[in-house]
Amino acid sequence: MSITTRLRVISAVTIAAFVVLAPVLVWSLLEFKSAKNDYVLANAIRGNFFESASFRDQYFLYREDRARVLWDKSKEAVDHLLSQADSQFRGEQNQRILERLRRNIEDSTVIFHRIVSNTETLKTASGNRYVYEELDKRLYSQLLLKSATVRDTVSVLKEASAQRVEQTYQYLTIIVGLFAITLAFATILTSIQLDRLIRKRLEPLHDGARIVADGNLGYRIQCDGTDEFAELALSINAMTESLQVSTEQLEAEINAHKSVEIALRDSEERLQMVLTGAEMATWDWHIPSGALVFNARWAEMQGYTLEELPPRIESWETHVFPDDMFQVREKLDRHFKGETPVYESEHRVRHKDGHWVWVLGRGKVIEWDDAGNPVHAVGTALDITERKQIEYKLARAHAELQQFTHIAAHHLQEPARRLVNFVQRLRTQIPIELLNEDATASLHFIEQGATRQSTLVRDIQLYLAADQPRSIVEKIAVPPVIANLLEHKASLTRETEAQVDYNDICSVYIDRPRLKDIFSILLDNALRYRHPKLTPHIRIIGELKAGRAVYRVIDNGIGIPEEYRERVFGVFERLKVHDDQNSTGIGLAIVRRIVESCGGSVSLQETPGGGTTVLFDLPG
């Protein structure tokens, strides 16, 4: 039998006991109330007796009507009380007492009225007056006697009522006590039964649970029957089984994790070895709190030990070269805003000795909050002072070379210009009759060669300067630049009737001269190598992709065979099929050098339907 059923049985038995006892309890309460009412009534009758006795005595003192009338009223009141008592009092004994009381009161009434009557007689009596006086005394004695009897009878009635009150109270107490004992007994019995049952049935569950808790997941609790404990045992067994399966899976996963951990540890060790080998410092920055954890190398780069620098971001900020701080902050902000995939900065930090150390800082935010703010960033720092020094030397050498190239170009262009000038002067000073066909041709070749040399020198200058910005690097809107170029190339476009579409082009982050060089070269190529039978149609499209401005310059020209599409980016590379005396063969090389110096790439594709598409990207 299940515990629920047992509890229901016990509850039913308790309710049955309650149902049996409840009417008895109600009866006892009613009896008690009835007895109390009887007592109150008996007390009222007793009170009336004393009231009546008072009026009687007043009458005998002065023989006045007021006292007599009040005595009569008191008699009416007691008649009413006795009538009430007749219907209220139960029991033969009480009825006998009431009957005796009524009889004595009636006798008292008769005697009282005889006294009143005798008093009236006495007012007129003369000869035998002493007889009536004696009668008055006799009657008064009898009235006193009856009063004593009435008083005793009322007292008996009151005592009987009081006894009944006490008796019913005792009954009530006993029944309430019995009720309480029954309930207490039922409760205790139920508790004992349940306690024993639970102990007996719970023990195997408890032992089993302890065994399972000790790790023996293969143990199954033996609990017979169909009650809740058996169901609980089945549930625990099912749970244990499930736990066992889960544990086995977990163990397998833990083993796998351990392997991964070992691999990870090995990897970390290797990484540390690499970092140590590369003399690379690491840092770990909790951005909201400003806590900065770094390795010994990080401190060492600035000439400190790990203990000398507090693990705070201030340990880095206060050491950065003030002039570098702006660009460092800017790069950090761009990364924090998600504009750059990683933070990378080359800047100087002050060494403990006072000199400046060049550092390449790289980092990445690895945790963001719900509002998109960076929370946690990690990164590395590498001492690049030596590299920077080399770069500085290289830059200086490059600048010197550029200076030399510029001077050389200037000096190379000067003879060419002079050649052209002198050829033109000879052409005007030599009489025309002296200029035969050979001489004219020689002058033409000299002039052409000199012009070509000048153009070549200029293109070489452009090529050499292509990897460095020639003015401020800024965000530049491309359409105005193209429009300006087309104005300069207006004669050519009119001559070729070319159509150039360049609306809806994204902006680019570059210096303006080099941007103009790129589009100037590409427009020249598109116009120069146009299809002989087609009106040139050039489309320039630019769009932002992953922070890069990707451009396509599409023409419907003669196109470039696939095998030459890479070669044409070489210096002085020209296709014979496209041979042009005006071409130096260095234009696309300049474009590639500019694009690649900006971190981009350039390639050629065939335009669907014919022609060439130049594809390149620049910082967006």
Add this chain to the structure above:
Amino acid sequence: MNFFDWRWRALFTQQKPLIWKASMALMFIAALAGCQKSSSDNKEQRSAEPLQKITVAYTYQPQSTLVHVAVDKGYFAEEGLDVQPLMHTYGKAALQSVIENKADFATVAETPVMFSVLKGEKIFVIANIEASSTNNAIVVRKDAGISAPSDLKRKRIGFTPGTTSDFFLDSLLTANGLTRQEIEPAALKPEEMQDAIMAKKVDAVSTWNYPLTQISRLLGADGMVFYDKEIYTETFNIASRQDFVRNNADAVKRFLRALIKAEDLVAKNPDEAQTIMSSATKIDKDLIHEVWDDFNYHVVLDQTLLITLEDETRWAMKNKLTDQTVMPDYLNFIDIDSLKAVKPEAIRMNR
């Protein structure tokens, strides 16, 4: 079924509760046995004692019913008393037996008691065993020209001096504006009343039951009975000598206890009591039954006795029936302690 199996198994396997229950049961039985033993010991002890012989002077009157019942039912023997009856026709004679030390207890109305006290007799009333306002009356012959109490004037009226008959006659006369000087009183013994009135030696008699009803029955339509329940209340009492009461306090209590048993029987079985009275007095049960309701049989000591004694004393002094002129303190002649010891609720006397 598991539940009950478990329950029964628990009862048999758990020894402690069984032992405890058994111990409690044995203690309860032992306590009962102890009570029973104590009770039976008392009876054996009582029965082992010799019965105390006492002489009780009582009357054939209905006022002595409780004594008759106690004798007949053996209540006195139950209380260890061997009652020797000394029968009389009226209480005054019974009290005389006590005064003369011929009896230890007497059943007597208050009037003889009053006169005895006035004479200086050292007696005690130990209980009132009866009270009635209708036991005394005057039976008259109509042919004597009496049809109302006022007609008693100048009539010859028989009475028993020194008894309630005497006092009631005076009271009735007073209630009707007459005096003793206006009638012709004739002193008669109670047993002489019937013959006297039947022989027309008297016109009326002041008497009590059973003679009262017997005479009334004999006169039939020729007679009339004048009651006046508002003018007099008779009490019938147990009287004894003071020295006897003091020397036999326990016997007095046992005597009273037997009367209380009789009181209980009379209240619960009036018919049986009437049969006992009929058998003891050789009086027809119908007569006994007829007058039965005129009497209240209660073993008490209440104010009625005291007031009546004092009323009658004033009457006796006024009519020169005694030489005493000072009202005695009747509380000195009423033994309250004995009844109080056996029935405290019966003491209703103001002291």
